[in-house]
Amino acid sequence: MMDSCQMQQQWQRNSPDPPAKTLAANTVSIPANMPRTVYMDFGSGGPPPPGMMKDRHGPPPPHHPRDGRGYGPEGYGGEGFVPPPPMHHPMPPQNQVFDSRIDSQQGAVMMVYGLDPATVNADRLFNLCCLYGNVVRIKFLKTKEGTAMVQMGDGVSVERCVQNLNNVTVGDYTLTLAFSKQAYLSEVMNPYPLPDKSPSFKDYVGNKNNRFLTPASIHKNRIQPPSKVLHFFNTPPDVSDDQLLQVFQDYGVAPPHTISKFPLKSERSSSGLMEFQNISQSVMAIMACNHATIQHPGAKFPFVMKLCFSSSRQIGQGKSQPPAKAQSPPQDAARPGQNNGLEHDY
Structure with missing residues (x-):
């Protein structure tokens, strides 16, 4: 004679599964001959692939040697970090000689350092820069003596100025020219006066002394x-x-x-x-x-x-x-x- 426990197991083996239409909408019918295992709830995305069950984070990324510049795989994000893909328009490295095939995204504003603050004004800087392109605006920086920003007609004109005027000695000063990160120069309503009493900001749009106005x-x-x-x-x-x-x-x-x-x-x-x-x-x-x-x-x-x-x-x-x-x-x-x-x- 079977005890109550054996009768319970026999009844479970002989009892058919209920029809699928009687199950709740969020359950799945399980055939009788399939081993009854416990399934975990992984949300709407379902369970991960079987190979990922042992290590939920997957295998470690491949090792990349450190490039020594501080922003490589090891220097930025730790060892094994995969760097992002390069930009479509990478910026040129510093001290690179520019050529006529300048990137169209390069700005038209340049920084000019090493100006004699006692003698140089906007018109004198215009007289020099206009040899290499149309000058749009010139702005002297009050916080940096002997420094000015010049907006040219395009980036190619800035390139010409940098190529030809950088490191040129003028009296006791040496000019240093470089591209500015600023896209354009905003109008200054109340410019401060320079030592010769001329304004520290001038607009040269339409100036007839620009030499690149017509073909x-x-x-x-x-x-x-x-x-x-x-x-x-x-x-x-x-x-x-x-x-x-x-x-x-x-x-x-x-x-x-x-x-x-x-x-x-x-x-x-x-x-x-x-x-x-x-x-x-x-x-x-x-x-x-x-x-x-x-x-x-x-x-x-x-x-x-x-x-x-x-x-x-x-x-x-x-x-x-x-x-x-x-x-x-x-x-x-x-x-x-x-x-x-x-x-x-x-």
Whole structure:
């Protein structure tokens, strides 16, 4: 005779499972011949794969050697950390020489350090930067003496400035130029005065002295690094050497020691070359005297002298020599289109 426990087990084996339609909506029917195991509730996602049951966190990630820069797999997140994929437009490393294929996402604002706070103002910085692109706005920083921010027309113009003006010595100072993280310069309603009483912020949008405004002017521009020889143009047709020298003396910079004028192409204006003792003097001359006005009795308006760096490295041996071949302009400088600006435009 079976006891009550054996009868209970026999009854469970012989009793059929209830029909599926009588089960609750959130249960699953289990066939009679399937071993009855206990199932855990893993939520709506269901249980993990069988291989993950022993280790719920999965196998450890592969080991990556530390790259030593502080942000590699071991230096950022611990050993075994997998670094994120590289950006689509990575930023260029510092001190890299930029080329004309500049990233379209690069900004058009640059930082300019190493300016002489006693003599440099917005217009003088414009006179230098306009050789390499259109200048939009210039802002001097009150908290950083001798530092300015310059917004150019595009990133390529900033690239030209950085390539040609970085580490250039101007007097007792050395210029340092770099791209700024700022996308543009906001208008300053009440700029503070600089030592010469000029405003510390100026807007140059629409300024006619910008030299990249039209396709014709862009075509005439020739980008040159600083040189001790400057090309001058848009001066009175009968301008004398003494008149040119007086311009630099009036602005308080060293005048050129040699001046060579080109043969006149028309009666509208004159042009030529002038040589300084060194690059530092020529850069100061451009900053102070580029776009200086020269009066002429036969003209309705004064002439606006324009300066730029020349591809020539010297133009003669001085005025004491006979004005023969040494005083004639080089062929490459006399060809049309070799100036860095608009010729006969005033």
